[in-house]
Each structure stands twice: as C-alpha cells, then as structure tokens.
Amino acid sequence: MEQLILQQINKSYGKKQIIDDLSLQLAPGIFGLLGPNGAGKTTLMRMIAAIIRPDNGEITYGKLKWSEHPEKARQIIGYLPQDFDVLPQFNVMECLDYVAQLKGILVKKERLEAIDQILERVNLQKHAKLKVKKLSGGMRRRLGIAQALLGEPKILIVDEPTTGLDPEERIRFRNLLREIAWNRIVILSTHIVEDISSTCSAAAILYQGKLKVFKQLENLASLANGQVWNLIVNHSEFQRLSITGEIVSSKIFSDRIELRIWSEQKPSEEAVLTEPTIEEGYMTWIKN
Numbered sequence: 540m541e542q543l544i545l546q547q548i549n550k551s552y553g554k555k556q557i558i559d560d561l562s563l564q565l566a567p568g569i570f571g572l573l574g575p576n577g578a579g580k581t582t583l584m585r586m587i588a589a590i591i592r593p594d595n596g597e598i599t600y601g602k603l604k605w606s607e608h609p610e611k612a613r614q615i616i617g618y619l620p621q622d623f624d625v626l627p628q629f630n631v632m633e634c635l636d637y638v639a640q641l642k643g644i645l646v647k648k649e650r651l652e653a654i655d656q657i658l659e660r661v662n663l664q665k666h667a668k669l670k671v672k673k674l675s676g677g678m679r680r681r682l683g684i685a686q687a688l689l690g691e692p693k694i695l696i697v698d699e700p701t702t703g704l705d706p707e708e709r710i711r712f713r714n715l716l717r718e719i720a721w722n723r724i725v726i727l728s729t730h731i732v733e734d735i736s737s738t739c740s741a742a743a744i745l746y747q748g749k750l751k752v753f754k755q756l757e758n759l760a761s762l763a764n765g766q767v768w769n770l771i772v773n774h775s776e777f778q779r780l781s782i783t784g785e786i787v788s789s790k791i792f793s794d795r796i797e798l799r800i801w802s803e804q805k806p807s808e809e810a811v812l813t814e815p816t817i818e819e820g821y822m823t824w825i826k827n
C-alpha cells in the first residue's frame with residue numbers, strides 16, 4: 540500500500556507561521572490529530588486535501604505530487620470539513636447525487652450504484668428521501684462521511700466529526716470510521732481525546748507549528764507516568780484536604796470520594812500512583 544508523505548511543509552498567514560517545517564509519513568489506519576484551538580489542524584488538513592497550497596515543501600502519495608497535480612490529489616481524497624452543511628433543501632439522495640457529479644461520476648447508473656452502497660455503509664438507506672435540513676446531528680455527520688467516501692478515496696480527512704454528537708451517535712460514528720479505515724488512510728482531527736483512544740492506531744499533537752508523533756498511543760499516555768494518583772477520602776477528610784496538584788476527576792459516593800490527581804509530587808500520604816490515560820499524557824505534553 541502507498542503511503543502519504545509530507546516533506547518539510549511550511550505555511551504562514553502574514554507574519555504568523557502556522558506550520559513549521561513539518562514532515563510526516565502515514566500508512567493505512569486511523570491517525571489522530573490533537574492540538575489546542577488555533578494550533579493549525581484545519582490548515583494542515585486543508586493542505587493535505589489540496590484545497591490550499593503550502594508555502595513550500597511537498598506532499599506525495601506514491602508518484603503523485605500535490606504541487607504538480609492538485610486536481611489528481613483531490614480525486615483520491617475525501618474531506619469532511621468541520622462546518623459541513625450542504626444543500627438543506629435537497630434530500631439525502633439528491634445531495635449525494637450532486638456531490639457524485641462534482642466528483643466526476645458522470646454515468647447515472649454508476650452514480651446510483653455508488654450511492655446505494657454508500658448509504659448502506661453509513662446506515663442511511665432508510666432516510667434517502669429525507670431532506671438534509673431534517674437530519675439529526677449524527678445523521679448529518681454520517682451524510683458528511685458518505686459524501687466524502689464517494690469515489691472511494693484512498694485518503695479520508697475528517698475534521699472534528701464527533702463534536703456535538705450524543706454518546707450513542709458518537710460510538711456509532713467511531714465504529715463507522717474503524718470500518719472505513721481498514722484499507723485507507725484516515726486522518727481524524729478532534730478535541731475529544733476519547734475519539735483518539737477508541738479508534739486510532741497512532742496520533743500526533745500539533746503545537747506551535749510542529750508535530751509530535753506517537754506511533755503507539757501508550758507512548759502518549761506514558762508521558763504522564765508517575766504523575767497521576769488515586770486518593771480515596773471520606774467526606775469530612777475531603778473538606779480539610781490540602782493537596783498539591785490538580786484534581787482531574789472526582790467520584791462522589793455516600794461513604795467516600797474517589798479522586799484522581801495530576802501532580803508531579805505525591806499529593807498526600809495516602810495517594811497511590813495509577814496508570815495515566817491518553818488525556819493525561821496529552822495534558823502533560825501541552826503543559827511542558
């Protein structure tokens with residue numbers, strides 16, 4: 540299988556450098572992209588989607604070079620933007636038919652076959668005649684993936700697809716991404732660390748224009764090794780508690796409170812070290 544390769548990509552807006560000499564190599568599977576607001580994730584994904592050009596550097600997939608043939612690059616890419624919202628007056632079928640024509644599937648029979656298959660894949664067959672404006676948030680996101688999948692792209696880019704979804708839809712959406720990713724490269728940008736831990740094989744943090752890649756998610760979690768503690772206290776102890784560090788979570792029961800504390804030093808005598816999560820590793824990396 541071909542790899543997607545980014546070589547020394549730079550991008551500035553005015554004097555502000557958003558992407559700084561970034562290189563990356565991706566094989567099929569789901570690659571998670573994390574980073575604080577404004578870090579440049581959307582800018583990076585728009586460059587990979589061949590919507591905007593880097594100031595310099597090259598993106599390639601096999602022999603195909605983005606700088607030479609951006610139109611060919613677009614043909615092998617499916618993109619679900621963060622603000623996907625199309626054609627509210629169209630129904631699901633009409634919407635996909637329209638996008639399929641834009642993607643150059645000009646024979647009607649081929650289009651209908653492709654749309655049928657994709658509707659089944661994203662589980663929207665029953666809603667093919669429903670107007671886009673009447674779809675729920677989760678259904679709309681699935682339509683977004685459906686339009687991105689038309690033309691069987693080799694690379695799929697999804698920008699914060701689970702924001703605003705309820706837990707059931709979020710799980711369904713993650714399952715769908717997993718199914719899609721078995722033979723293609725999926726780049727998933729998200730603020731929701733749970734999206735990464737439940738679907739991605741590898742991830743990276745974009746920060747100050749640079750990318751820190753974690754080929755295994757455990758390596759990201761392990762950044763917080765030795766810094767995450769469990770502490771169980773009763774309610775009156777909790778009132779008097781003075782700890783060093785930050786309470787990451789607390790569970791309140793009738794007879795006790797269970798605390799998870801993020802601290803470089805032991806936060807109290809009774810605290811016990813515990814395995815960090817990916818989110819805690821991410822917080823540690825950003826903090827340092």
Ligand SMILES: Nc1ncnc2c1ncn2[C@@H]1O[C@H](COP(=O)(O)OP(=O)(O)OP(=O)(O)O)[C@@H](O)[C@H]1O
Nearest residue numbers: 552553557574575576577578579580581582583621
């Ligand atoms: N067309 C543009 N012109 C000028 N500045 C831009 C443009 N697009 C993005 N920026 C700036 O580039 C920076 C990175 O934006 P980008 O949308 O890529 O970040 P992001 O990581 O996707 O953020 P978020 O997580 O909030 O979506 C921001 O400071 C933004 O204001």
